[in-house]
Amino acid sequence: MKILLIHQNFPGQYKHLAPALVERGHQVVALTCKVKTPQTWKGVQILPYEIRGASTPGVHPWLADFETKILRATSCYRGALTLREQGFVPDVICAHHGWGESMFLKDVWPEPRLGLYCELYHLTATPFLNFDPEFPSKNPQGDVLRIRMKNLNNRLHEEIMDAGISPTRFQASTFPAHWQDRITVAHDGIDTETVRPNPAARLEVGDGKVLTREDEVITFINRNLEPYRGYHVFMRALPEILKRRPKAHVVLLGGDEVSYGAKPPKGQTWKQIFIDEVRGRIPTPHWKRVHFLGRVPYDRFLSMMQVSRAHVYLTYPFVLSWSLLEAMSAQCAILASGTAPVREVMEEDETGWMVDFFDRDALVERLCALLDDAATRERLGANARAFVQQNYDLRTVCLPQHLDWVTRLGTLEPRPVRD
Template identity: 80%
Template sequence: MKILLIHQNFPGQYKHLAPALVAQGHEVVALTCKVKQPSNWKGVRVVPYEVKGASTKGVHPWLADFETKLLRATSCYRGAAALKAQGFQPDVICAHHGWGESMFLKDVWPTARLGLYCELYHLTTKPFMNFDPEFPSQSPEADKLRIRMKNLNNRLHEEIMDAGLSPTQFQASSFPQGWQDRITVAHDGVDTDLVVPRADASLLVHRDVTLTRNDEVITFINRNLEPYRGYHVFMRALPEILKRRPNAHVVLIGGDEVSYGAKAPGGQSWKQIFIDEVRGRIPTPHWNRVHFLGRVPYDVYLSMLQISTAHVYLTYPFVLSWSLLEAMSAQCAILASGTEPVREVVTEDENGWLVDFFDRDGLVDRLCALLDDPETRARLGANARAFVRAHYDLKTICLPQHLDWVQRLSQLDPRPPLD
């Protein structure tokens, strides 16, 4: 079978699936704007395409997002047409359509089956909009219209999608029913043979400070430190945490940019805004036990999880972070927000503890109680790892599900493009 993969940041979610398809004997080609020159990656032929065109100055702000997707779509279309001219005819196209790239691929290959990675559909109802009262919509009625426009890319893809894949039930449920009937829920998977607990793990957090499992370590991870992932809630709890835990070190991983929500005001970073807010209430000796590591290599990230005494994970109702499942695989004792995506994987007092996202005092109290109870931490951590092994293991659960999905996709009658 000939398989085309589309991802603007290839391999992205196809990191494990792509080489597994190659191993099954399929011809796998990836079309991406990430690279400039053709290459081979784990048996996958990687073909570049160039994004041409620029955003229109003064375009209506509600159209700006779609215009960037349209530029990628037309550029990817040209790259696909060039592939077709070389004789490549895929049986299956797997695409993460979030950046618009796959919008016109059925016009190039009408008989190919298109399978989409369905990450999230933008909804205008709570809890998707105005979940956090601290950051309300500036214009609630107009924002509903803007969000509807944001789904133009989703809606155009729905017409040509033969099947979809979504990593969690929560994410799949955000899509309209017509989509859900074609979506299979299968997570990307966790390599539980790699993400393991290690009694001898250590982490250098400062030139003269190395932390181990013998230390009391509170860990917190965001791709970027921002409100969507509860960074503001955690930081506001920090003065009391440090006061009540005089020996604890707090280690945070995350960048200074924005992954999901609005940009910070005044050209600042959310990271610095909330540091500035709480720093005056934290004595310097306490502050010296707070370690911001920024973005780190994977092995450093893994060591952080392996030395964690308690791991805090907070999120809006949104895409579930890989880091939570990896923390569970590393046998961390989890304290997480009781938001819907989290409750899909964390059950109160079974494989973690839950706290209301906005309950700062509850967060502090439950964190301290967890730190004071090594037997509970051990039980929760062991159960967390067992849960991930049973439901999200890459090799035995998730990758076979993805391979089966591709096989079933190849047997569908393709949907043609619509006028």
């Protein structure tokens, strides 16, 4: 087959799928705004398209998000027209439609089957809106309307989607019922051969300090340190954790920006806001045992997981972080929030422990109990790794599922564009 991949940050979720499709003998082309010139990567022909246009000053705020997606969609459309003029007609198009790029591709090629990466449908009901009472909506009624507008991109894509794929049941369940019979649940996969325990792991944390498995290391990871992933809850527990665990080192990984949710007050970062809130309750000798690593290369992230004695993962009801499954694959003993995305992949006292997202006292108590119980940590970690190997392994489970999905996609009757 001729397969076209669309992702604004290619390869993104197609990191493993794209080369595997090439290995199966398919012609794979990727269209992306990430590159400026044509190039080849692992047998994939990567072609650029240029984003043209700019956001309209003063546009209604509920339209600003959709206007950005329209700009990407029309730009990608022009790139697709050029590709068609060169004689390329795909059999299958796979796209992460979250940025709008694939909105008009069936107007270029009506016959190819369109498969979408269905990451999330935005919902207004509890607990999706106003889950965290500390950050209530400033305009509850208006936010319902704003979020409904945010789904315009999803809705327009639903009309032309021949099939979808979603990494978790929780994420798939956010989409309306009339989508779900077209959505396959298959995770992107965890490379369990790479993400595995390493008794000899070492992690440099600055000032010449190196942590190993001999140290009591507590780890916490966000892409960006922010409330959606429970950073504020963890930081508020930190003074008591450091007091109760005088030998513990706490290692936090994550950037200073915002991936999800509201932005912090102008000129501030969520990271610094909560450091400032708790710093006065943490003596300087204790604070020296707290290590913010920022964003790090993957090998350093892996070392962090491998030296971890207890890993804390907190999240709103939202997209599940890869880092949780990777921590499980690394055989970490995990304490996580008992929110819906977590409950899908963890079982209490079988593959980890869970606490209420907002219960800071329970977080401290259960974390200390976990650190005091080596046998339980060993059992939970071993079970967690076995669970990921059985259900989320890249090569034996997830990649075959994705390849089968693409094959089935190619057999479907294409849905036409509707006026």
